[in-house]
Amino acid sequence: MTRRARIAALTLAALAACPLAACSKAEQAAKPPAKVNPHATTLRDGFTDLDGLVRAAKEEGELTLIGVSRDRLNFGALVSRFSEEYGIDVRLAEPDASSGRQIEAAKRVKPDVFDLRLDVAVANAKHFAPYRVAAWDEIPDDLKEPGGAWYAAYGGYISIGYDSRQVHAPASFDDLLRPNAGKAVRVALPGDPRQVAAAFDGVMASALIDGWPKVRHGVEFFTELKKRHRLATPERATVLIDWDHANLTRGATAGAGTSAWKVVVPRDAVLAGYQVQAINKNAPHPAAARLWQEFLFSDTAQNLLLKGYARPVRMEAMEMHGTLDAEAAAKLPKANGEPVILTVPQTDEGRTYLRGHWTAAVG
Structure with a gap:
């Protein structure tokens, strides 16, 4: 048997012993994991997809928010849902801190994410790490900084x-x-x-x-x-x-x-009036910060805010998609x-x- 014939025979034997689907899984398992950049400005650039972001955030295991209270706007349910779903411990530092106070306390508290008034966010954009969430296009242009330094979540x-x-x-x-x-x-x-x-x-x-x-x-x-x-x-x-x-x-x-x-x-x-989100430029948990942002702008989280009587920034888009909690929305006064x-x-x-x-x- 020639060398070429032996190679062909071995190839056929391998294919017979390894169904296509099984071989595909084996090849995928052998591939090295995608490189992660927790400081990236988009989900795709930093983590490939949401699963990649979740893995990176779980490795960090912690998230610190400032100016967010469990007793306000249904944030208690929001934080609990995030923590339970992703297995990440959430620390709420200075929950009653004003926007100005959040900026002042940042060096000591070291928050991952700020929750700010628009004017304070604009004035302090240099302190934030740009990141554009997957739902970026559904945030009105006048409620976001084009580069992703800050963007409104609710109001x-x-x-x-x-x-x-x-x-x-x-x-x-x-x-x-x-x-x-x-x-x-x-x-x-x-x-x-x-x-x-x-x-x-x-x-x-x-x-x-x-x-x-x-x-x-x-x-x-x-x-x-x-x-x-x-x-x-x-x-x-x-x-x-x-x-x-x-x-x-x-x-x-x-x-x-x-x-x-x-x-x-x-x-x-x-x-x-809207509260805007911004990731701390020096966030100790940059992947968890980005995962929180993706979660906060999801249908689930936006509807949880709505149940707390906030007006989610994606409200109009969610209504068009049929994903808005209509019962909760009906409780808001008409304008x-x-x-x-x-x-x-x-x-x-x-x-x-x-x-x-x-x-x-x-x-």
Whole structure:
């Protein structure tokens, strides 16, 4: 038998002893694992696919988030689901930290992922590691940094929460100045607007005129409330101007669906605000940080946020795909008017004006 004939015979024998499917699996098993780059800017470039990312994140085994509380927006369920699904321990550092505080504490706390207001994220983009999640194209352009330094995950609209036993249903901010059948209207913000972000946003929402914030108009509105003895502390208020998810939570915790607390988004003054995600440039667990981002923007996590009354950033896309939790979405108040998102210059102008005029006008 010639050498060529012997090789052909051996090849045929090997094929007979090894079915095609089995040989394919054996060859795949023999291949070296794909190279991993936990600092990559996309899933494909760094891990090939989600399975590769999961393996890398599991090897790290830990994840540290800052500014995220289990008691807010259903994050407790969100964190538990992530930890159980991937076997990664999640540490929540300074859960009540403001956006500014998160940046200040980063060197000491060493978080993997930040949860920030838009203006703070824009100002601190140099501290973040760019990463574009798989759902990147479904995030509106005005809610993400083109290179992937930061991008919004969830948000809400400024709303009017009110005790329907004491206050006629308001449709606008101006309705809070009108007669109320002899019953006391006591309006509050959730804190000092010069110090508390949600209170500042409440003033800016009242300042909207034809889609533009005129902060002087907002201060004048609260000045008029004061003149009419309608300003109060949150504890005594029958009306609270706050984010819709915060007002909805107040109603839900008042007692088994029997609460008289109702929530509306003021007509033609729809101020939207979003919390953006950013991976720490010096994240101790870069793969776990990226896995958290992929999870946070998944249908599962976005719907869990929706159950906590947040408005997921992919809400419109999920509705088109038929993956949105319709029952949870129906609990959010409807908005009449085009949502407005403050630009960084508008936010800066508003804060400057309040520092100079709020005390004299409102106290």
